[in-house]
Amino acid sequence: MKGFVPCHDDPDAIVDNWLSKPGIRSLTLLLTSLYLYKLVLMLTIQ
Structure with missing residues (x-):
């Protein structure tokens, strides 16, 4: 994952x-x- 972010380490x-x-x-x-x-809607329907 070192080469994933070229400009920042933070x-x-x-x-x-x-x-x-x-x-x-x-x-x-x-x-x-x-x-x-959407999450609340799905939980309410069930």
Whole structure:
């Protein structure tokens, strides 16, 4: 896994860099909320 990240050794720095990009944070929040909604829906149906 050493060659996986060429620029950073710190995973937190990568995540911060990824989330700081415009639109990425809102997209991630949207996907997360959709996933949680789907999960709750599946649990409720059963």
